[in-house]
Every structure is written in C-alpha cells, then in structure tokens.
Amino acid sequence: MNKPRILLAEDESILRMDLREMLKESGYVVAGEAGDGDKALELAHTIRPDLVIMDIKMPKMNGLKAARIISRSLGIPVLLLTAYSQKDFIEEAKQSFVTGYLVKPIRKSQLIPAVEVSLGQARRIHDLQGEISGLEAKLETRKRVERAKGKLMEQNGWSEEEAYHALRCESMEKRVPIEELSRRILGGDVKGSA
Ligand SMILES: [Mg+2]
Incomplete structure (x- = not known):
C-alpha cells in the first residue's frame, strides 16, 4: 500500500517543522505545507492528500472554514489543531468531515494515533460511498x-x-x-x- 499523503497547514513555522518531522519519522509523506487557510485550500485541490492536518488559527482564512470547504468539496478528512479546547469550535467542526482535534502542544504519541484513526475513518467512508454508488447503479x-x-x-x-x-x-x-x-x-x- 502507498504511504498516506498528508497536507500540513500550520502558520507557526517551527511547529510545522516539528510536525513534519514527526510524520516523516512515522512513515507518512508530507505532500504539501501551507501557512494560511487560502494556501491550504489551494494545495488540497491540487495535491489531493489523504488527510489534512490543519491549525484553526491561521491568517487569511481560518482553519475551520478551510476544513469545511475541503471536507465538503473534496471529501478529504481533516484533523484539527488548536491552542485551546473550545465548545463552539467543536460544534462547528462537527458539521465538517473533521475526524478529530488535538490540543497544543502536540506530542508525537498523540499525533500518530490521531492520524491513524482519521485515515481509518476516511477509508471506511470511501468504502461505504463505493458501496452506495454500486447499489445505486x-x-x-x-x-x-x-x-x-x-x-x-x-x-x-x-x-x-x-x-x-x-x-x-x-x-x-x-x-x-x-x-x-x-x-x-x-x-x-x-x-x-x-
Ligand atoms: Mg496558528
């Protein structure tokens, strides 16, 4: 099986670098990196990653809005990163194909299982979509x-x-x-x- 391709959207470059290293060490391919929501959206369309890891607080377009667009228009799952746990954002996140969220500081021991769960959910949803189209046909x-x-x-x-x-x-x-x-x-x- 191919290595999962991940798009990393985080405006703090040091954190982004840390995340990139954690992912690479665990065998994932970081297929693209973005420092703001607009760029994340653009890259999601062009590289079609298996998963987007997205910070909520970013310039231009916030991560929640970008996550909503990416998940709805492309069906790509999004794992959110946040500096704090907030109820209203969790409510908003539920509307999208957000497979989970991690509260900073991000540890590798939390990141990797969350990535695995997200990818697993995405696979199941794709399988179900395939079954549904088969039945419809x-x-x-x-x-x-x-x-x-x-x-x-x-x-x-x-x-x-x-x-x-x-x-x-x-x-x-x-x-x-x-x-x-x-x-x-x-x-x-x-x-x-x-
Ligand atoms: Mg940020």
Whole structure:
C-alpha cells in the first residue's frame, strides 16, 4: 500500500517543522505545507492528500472554514489543531468531515494515533460511498429493465412474462447484456421484436 499523503497547514513555522518531522519519522509523506487557510485550500485541490492536518488559527482564512470547504468539496478528512479546547469550535467542526482535534502542544504519541484513526475513518467512508454508488447503479439498472419491459408490453400487447422472455432471448441472441438492450429499447434504437 502507498504511504498516506498528508497536507500540513500550520502558520507557526517551527511547529510545522516539528510536525513534519514527526510524520516523516512515522512513515507518512508530507505532500504539501501551507501557512494560511487560502494556501491550504489551494494545495488540497491540487495535491489531493489523504488527510489534512490543519491549525484553526491561521491568517487569511481560518482553519475551520478551510476544513469545511475541503471536507465538503473534496471529501478529504481533516484533523484539527488548536491552542485551546473550545465548545463552539467543536460544534462547528462537527458539521465538517473533521475526524478529530488535538490540543497544543502536540506530542508525537498523540499525533500518530490521531492520524491513524482519521485515515481509518476516511477509508471506511470511501468504502461505504463505493458501496452506495454500486447499489445505486444496480437499482438504476433494474429500473431501466422494468421500463423496457413495460414498453415492450405496451407495444406488443404482451404479458410481463412474455416481455421479459423476449428481452432475455434477444439479449442472448445478440450477446448484449440485458441492461444495455433495455437502454437501446428505451432509446428507440431497438424495437425489441424478438
Ligand atoms: Mg496558528
């Protein structure tokens, strides 16, 4: 498996350097670094990291806003860094794909497990999204076959079984999957006269 690629957004350069070292020592790739929210947003779009580690208090655009945009538009998880624990920011963070937050000073013993949890959550969400699209596609296919069947029934005065039988026969004869044949029938390319 490829090493996870991380975008690091932190305006304090010394802390950013520390974080970079901690991540590198643990086998992660720091794919980009930003010192403000705008830059973080720009880099997230261009490098598409697996995870963004983002300080909340940064110039130009604060980390919370940047996290919200990144998580919503790109589906990339964000691990937030903060100088203090505040209730209102936690509330706001919940709206985004924020997988956790760490309170400074950041220790390697806290950072690495938090990064691992975030990456694990992101993988699970991607898997689920994949499953959902698969199910949606299947449902779409079924609906299309149903509609094609309906069209054949209407055109030919067939029963449902007759229409389905005709679809199956034509599909086998032409070596065209039944869903593709249905698409053609609905598009009017094929009469479905089998
Ligand atoms: Mg800061």
